[in-house]
Amino acid sequence: MTMAKRDTYTPESLLAVAVGVFNERGYDGTSMEHLSKAAGISKSSIYHHVKGKEELLRLAISRALDGLFAVLDEPGATGGRAVDRLEYVTRRTIEVLIAELPYVTLLLRVRGNTDTERWAMERRREFDHRVAGLLKEAAADGDLRQDVDARLATRLLFGMINSVVEWYRPERRGAATSDEVADAVVHTAFAGLRTYR
Amino acid sequence: MTMAKRDTYTPESLLAVAVGVFNERGYDGTSMEHLSKAAGISKSSIYHHVKGKEELLRLAISRALDGLFAVLDEPGATGGRAVDRLEYVTRRTIEVLIAELPYVTLLLRVRGNTDTERWAMERRREFDHRVAGLLKEAAADGDLRQDVDARLATRLLFGMINSVVEWYRPERRGAATSDEVADAVVHTAFAGLRTYR
Known part of the structure; x- marks a missing residue:
């Protein structure tokens, strides 16, 4: 039993607590009781x-989606050759993912049992x-290799990008910076790991 | 209420039913009751x-791990330059993952609440x-680009490989073959998607 503390939450700080609980217990497994305990305020205060x-x-989910969709409107995503825009979007997606790590993690784990979850999945599919x-x-421009099917390439690119939420821990000593992760993804996906001599 | 059917299960066919239920409900969320219903036989028959x-x-989990570890003992994984062995293991890992899709899916989703789950996670880490x-x-041989850290490259390679269990549906019309997926992963990871002219 925790003592209820005075409710000094802002919408943002309460959201940060809730997202932590959702990611730990799963959204379906989280009750208002869990949220109340984690926040240290009563359920009626949360209401x-x-x-x-x-x-x-x-x-x-809106916070994650707003960050991701905003990337698509940036100049780097709207001007220039498609392959360069694709690289730009890949890099910026990683940056948003790391800047909004718990929010994007939640977005990627959502399963579709409620209207809000189904809406989240639909918006995520729209982004993809x-x-x-x-x-x-970019493939039509001849800037991507022809022997990898575009649908497969999209899956693998997102496989790499989305895996970041599973292993990136910014608090870990020696953790790569957001820039280093973005560089690694862009280099690996577009130029490949192997050197040819 | 389903009518109990005669128990004609072999260990393999019962396992296939159980793995399906584990992947659908999560291992923690599966009771003997769920397994009994899915198999159409009584709990005591399962026991x-x-x-x-x-x-x-x-x-x-053993079935998944046996398949994966066997790859590491194949000639392509034990002889030749490290970079070629790495490509070989990447390709064969995809093939095992697709051949044993539900079993590897279960392995990758295990979370560590019981001894068996913790053992599975430890063996998976050993493979990684x-x-x-x-x-x-391969990096020490100078066969991998130097500007992507080896730990990051490993994470991204597995990010791509493991994503396959999330999107590959062999029963879907026009689904890529195991070979096509393996080619796409090897080409993307090692040679990159982009053409340079």
Whole structure:
């Protein structure tokens, strides 16, 4: 039993606590009771901020999606050859993923049991679809190798990008910086690991 | 309520049913009751085959691990330059992953709440460690680009490989073959997607 503390939460700080609990227990496995315990305030105090846990999920997922979709409107994503825009979007996606790590982690783990989860999955597919479009355009320009199918290439690119949430731990000593991870992904995906001499 | 059917299961066919349920509900979320319903036989019939769900997990995980570790003893993985062995192991890992899809999926999703799960995670880390060793050797030979850290490269390579269990659906019309997926991963990871002219 924890003593209830005075509710000094802002919407942002309460959201940060909720996202931590969602990622640890899974969204389905999280009750208002769990959230109340983790935040150290009563359930009715939480209801003072939000309608319930689904609203917290929506806010958290929106934060991840806003970050990701904003990348697609940046100049580097809208001007120039498709292959360069694709590299730019890959790099910036990694940067957003690391800057908003718990929020994007939640987005990637969502499974589709509620309306909010299904909406999240649909928006995520929309993002993937936009990137797949860039990849197809780059392939049509002749800037991508022809022996890897565009759909497979998209899957593998996102496989690499999304894996970052599974292993990147910024607090670990000697952890790579956001830039180093972004460079590694871009170099690996576009230029390959192997040197040819 | 399903009618119990006659128990004509072999250890293999019972395991296949159990793995399907584990992957759908999560291992923690699966009870003997769920297994009994999915198999259409009574719990006591299941106990006639195995001691309980943890033994089914151990058998399933062993099947995945045996397949993966066997790759490391194949001639292509033991002779020749490290970079070629690494490519060989990457290709064969994809092939085993697709041939044993539900079993490797289970292995990759295991979280570590029981002794068997912790053992599975340890053996999986051991496999990753062996592949990381090959990658370091290839880097020391000068066969891998120097500007991607070996630990990061290992993470990204496994990010790509392991993502296959999340999206590969062999039953889907027009699904890529095991060979096509293996080629795509090897080409992407080692030679890169981009053409340079």
